Amino acid sequence: MTSGPQARRVTIADVAREAQTSIASVSYALNDRPGVSPATRERVLEVAARLGWSPASAARTLAGTGAETIGLALAKDPRDLSVEPFYMQFIAGVEATLASRSMGLLLQITPDAEAGGEAIRRWRMSRRVDGVLLTDLVPDDPRIPVVSAGGIPAVVVGDPSVAAGLTTVWTNDAEATRQAVEHLADLGHRRVTRVAAPGRYAYTAIRDLAFERAARAAGLDHDIVRTDLSPDSGAAATRTVLSSPRPPTGLLFDNDVMAVAALTTAHQLGLSVPGDVSVIAWDDSLLCRAVTPGLTALGHDVAALGAHAARRLLDVIDGAGPSTHPDATPELRVRASTGRAPAEA
Template sequence: MRRTPPRRPTIKDIARRAGVSESAVSFALNGRPGVSEATRERVRRVAEQLGWQPSTAARALSGEGAATVGLVLARPARTLGVESFFLRLVSGVQETLAARRFGLLFQVVEDLDAECAVYRRWWAERRVDGLLVVDPRAEDPRPGLLDGLGLPAVVIGAPAVTAPPGAAISTVWADDTGAMASVISHLHTLGHRRITHIAGLPELAHTRRRMACLRAEAARRGLPDARSVTTDYSDAQGAEATRRALAGPRPPTAIVYDNDVMAVAGLAVAAERGLSVPGDLSVVAWDDSVLCRNTHPALTALTRDTAAFGRRAAEHLLALLDGAPPRRTQDPTPTLLHRASTAPPPCEA
């Protein structure tokens, strides 16, 4: 039983053991010129032997950055539906960051104002070198704020942001337009003409893109009854929106839900009203998940590699931190996984 924890080794320890100065150690370990290959190798070995790792605090203090990026999730308490997407995204983000020994500082807050406050605090505390911004919205204050603070960022989910031209802000986004088009194509081909889109939060950029695409596709294909309604992503609002849609004068024969939770809730509403899925009503879920596979019937869903999406986002951020110019990148179009919840509409429709 060792009561005193081991002291963390510093470059001073390495210097002593290797018989050189601390500066030489620093040069050697950082690949800087100024030491012979032999010395460099010796220092490396000693460092390894001692299990040395640079103190991020000391590094940060001497101007090297904190080797940490931040991610804030503004979650208005009720909106829990997007959970599984985020954990997969974060999991991908980590993979890339860990390879470069970057840490991820993670925080959940109530709303956008709190999120901005966290950014300011992290900046003042010098905690992070850059940020991953999720859930971009129209008139988003965050890109401007972060640019003002000089913090590089990658905005996940929107092609364009409201930030000055020179800002160190990259964007990555999913091809919501293409995805929505593929869904409408699938449903239209099956024979559906009355399609309702039960969307997520109206202020989010991707919600708007999906709604815009639905309108465009409906116009192009001559589907006057296609419409979108927005919700807060919760099962409760998803169910409520479903009830209203089905109770309307010209009820839809197909519903597209913006997340898995609402789709599942919608399925329950259909059952409660005695509608068979897919016989009377077809259902599509946006973003596949373990839920979609296990409902009865299993849900036709848009699927994509969310972890890979996260990896790419992190790569873009690391590139920015390395001084690369900002980029704008579209993710591959999600593919529609045909399961048992979509079929031709009932005959009388």
Template sequence: MTASKQSRPRGSGRGRRVTIADIAGRAGVTSAAVSLAVNGRPGVSDATRARIVAIAEEMQWEPSPAARALAGAPVLTIGMVLARPAEVLGTEAFFGAFVAGLQEVLSRRDYSLQMKIVDSTEAEIDTFRRWLAQRRVDGVVVVDLRQDDPRIPALEELGLPALVIGGPGHHGALPSVYVDDAHATRLLVDHLGERGHRSIARVAGNEDFLHILVRDRAFTERCTELGITPVVQDAGFGTRGAGIATAELLAREDAPHAIIFDSDEMALAGIHVVEEAGLRIPEDIAIASYEDSALTRTHRPPITSIGRSAIEYGRVAAARLLEVIEDSRDGRAASAKTPPESRAIEPVLVVRGSTDPDAPEAEGYLRHSALSEEGSEVRVRQESC
């Protein structure tokens, strides 16, 4: 029995995309008429447009990204290039939450996020150039801002819409959003100082990054102002480096009374070393982290940390980048509504049992500012973290 050859109403063959030519054949019009209709351009009657669009939907047609790029239309893709080892990225709860917030907002506008891991800053810049030349992305998110960052002038020259995650400053004419790491550092140092700690160490991440330099400076300055001995121990990002740095600190004759870690993963690695040394937290040594995640809340004792929603940070960044892209498309250098640089989130300190044995269990209590006018600690019970 011979099967009759009929046109497929919901596609044009296994593994083959439905094209404008397929729609034109079904509608009995030219491909040019279909292009005008599906792109909302004048040149066809309302009735013809409605019929063509209905056929396109029935055939489950989707516009080709390559064709959209050639036509100068948005490709609905945001790019992010990362010069960090996959092993490090895979363990960072903060970064994963940031990307989740970013993607949530982009998805609502039907944008996709394209990520690429490279081994150097030069490779990042080469990727930006290639993406622009090939019309692969509508804009990019720039993370891990550095002092005198070569990516900034390169992107300014390319004219590719970009949003820098980091600051204040050091982002040239590009717009940026950032979290105030200096304020976060003062919150941590003030709290530990008020708890009576006169020697505080900071186990620091990659010193190439601007936010690490900001933390280092603020840490040393605030400790000096309060008469506290500061110790900065470089560890790079990653649990192994944090563990080694903690062991080196504990081996000192003047071992610190408290340690601040640059991430929750680093804090957990350090805590393991502390416990192996037979020290009690917080009785013998206090522990705090710049990041607040489920890891800090579920540890016993729960870890004092900086409260700043990474998901919300990603949402703010995505919304701002979409504004930048729209401004660029409309020929505006920058939106009059939003300054080139803005703080995304105001950090707060969530005090928990790793520094204060009297703090409520996992929820802790919040501290919004540094020393109050009376020099006392400002506490607000945290309802949820």
């Protein structure tokens, strides 16, 4: 592939000229300092975002280099990260891409998206990162205005509908969910339950809606149970629904660790998988292949997803405008944990 000449870095002077104000006013607005009217501040921020100005660009202009680091603020419980393979694979993919540019990754674990936004704000003020990856978005995510107002290059790993115009790398969770429900329906299951992530995540709503639509289209009785994605909550949800008067015969979990916990729980209840209940996991990690029976899973290359997101962020840092980039749709990988619905169902 041939590459053209490198685009000129956007400077504060460019923003001032386009916004028809002084360089001092632009500096005040971009650094969230008093001295400009709200209307001027809003106009400057809009122009800066449109032109692609960022603190990283400014730093390179002044010093000839950037921080050579990107940031990832994960709003997760550290205990969950120790058992959930997804983010370790995702980070491995990010690191592999950054290594090709001799760049590093600044990782911070935060209790929620609000704290993640504060972490990103601190990084911006100290110019510790050239850009950030945003994951697990929530409705009206507080990180979005931080990166938009600060002119921080950012890529959202999530559906474009929640990215507020930022560059996105996304997987078609709705299509993958439909595949899973139709698989259970084709096996004769008439009662299915989705054991889902917390409702605060934007991707949860997308999967919820797809699950309900697919179940209704197939004429299935269906339900959604909320969890915190931990093995304990997955086991508790499994025990509750399988002990009900009319238990589901098909279970779809929002991650792999809950699905693995469900196998043990079903066994403790004297039930067979898949003889009495079929189980599908989201994210086809090594766990899904290491247990007996092997777990049917919605799988995709998570390390490749991380690498893809990092490449797109490097493009944004280099001056690319906002764009959306679909990643591979998770595919249903059928193993022994799904089978024909029991005759009495």
